[in-house]
Amino acid sequence: MPPQSFSRLPGFRDFVPGELALRNHVFETWRRVATRYGFHEYDGPPLEPLGLYVEKSGAEIVGQLYNFDDKGGRRVALRPEMTPTLARILAERSRGMPKPIRWFSLPQLFRYERSQRGRLREHFQLNVDIVGESGVAADAEVLAVAVDAVRGLGLGEDDFVARVNDRRLVTRVLTAVGVAADRHADCLAVIDKAGRAGPDATGASLRALGLDAGAGDTLGSLIADGTWEHMKQRFADVPAVLEAMRPLAEHRAILDAMGLGGYVQFDFTVVRGLAYYTGIVFELFDRAGELRAICGGGRYDRLLELVGGEPLPAVGFGMGDVVLTELLRDRALVPAEAPACDCYIVWVGDEERTLGMSVGHRLRESGCRVMYSLRSQGLGKQLKAANRAGAAYAVIIGPDEAASASATVRDLRTGAQDTRSLESLIEHGPGGDRATSLGSGTGPPSRGGRAERKAT
């Protein structure tokens, strides 16, 4: 039998060091931002009882579940989203917790769907939720985290926007234009896909729902021009609608005060697909409109109760790594890979090898990242390897140095070199200041920092 070859499962990713570095960069930014807002990180199992999703999530999610029966006959599924896990955890333990609960997580999620750009069968998400606070300040706070999580990666107002709406407002508008309550869900679906379907198809869909011409025209014009001002004018004499606009006005005022108003835009067509949202909803998109949603979220005040917990209002979002990473690549915001080595030990002949490894190890014990050649090589080869490893210094040990318990330290950037005692080298580090091993490259990424990676 010839050896069998195994390829990666479709929709799954390998993270070789360069790609893992980018993933870690995103994760670190997410954690830094969420922590800055006072959120605590949690996690749960990647495998959950199938019922947790079947009962609560819609048929959409259930059709995409990775599920199977385990050896104990339990029906289980890989988690397709984090919110049910959060709800399950809190249903059990929220009663004793001070409210509001501010939690975030970076779960890997799984959905069996056909993969395409921005959509895989596995992805990581930043999930941020505030549970136990119904005020609109919590909605604004959560959206601010989402915006800052993206801003922290170097993207700005020109790159992305949060489109915001309120489920309650849409309901009031539908009622105001005369749509029967039992038609609301269908209407939401039409509004949701209006941007993709275009005005003609949308008009046809609305007529197919049996809306009269007046209602259809009003909705059509709101979809075509769903600005805040337009809404105010159109419903100036409908108190029910004006009242329903108040939470969003306050929401916007808070974000303006935070200096994030430029990232927020009212959009009547953002209603979001699934059922559990009850109030303000939002999605983050790239401004160019080339990619799928970066992030989606909103208020879900009923969910915890539905899962058997105490009735607690909640608001949160999920932000996926796949689309966001594509956007970073497009905008050249992927930071150059940091070198893994501070100091490369070079020995002239095999006789100096044990001394070199001894010095190298003592430098490592003081925190310096040290590499050296694992086989016999000429000096030129070793320096070449040092250069490629990104080392700032080469420590050269030959017969002369060995005889005098010293080493030649070469600054690989400037080419300057001097000879000093091994004792001094180990005590002060190759840079002479003991600082070479710490604090390198933690600044924010700069544009154009990607392609130049192989400047060597």
Add this chain to the structure above:
RNA sequence: GUGGGCGUAGCUCAGUCGGUUAGAGCGCCGGAUUGUGGUUCCGGAGGUCGCCGGUUCGAAUCCGGUCGCCCACCCCA
């Protein structure tokens, strides 16, 4: 799940009215260079042309199937 496009070296791709040893650039390895790197020059390795089958004297090239990737629908991170 439905429809369309595309699969040639590690990467980006060229090569098809069917023709004998399948190419380039980059990357990788080695040498020039046995006490001094980045440049340059020279050399080398690496391919069952996604896979299976069919047509043919002959298939990377044509046909069928299959798998994978991409795009659209659907929906969403």
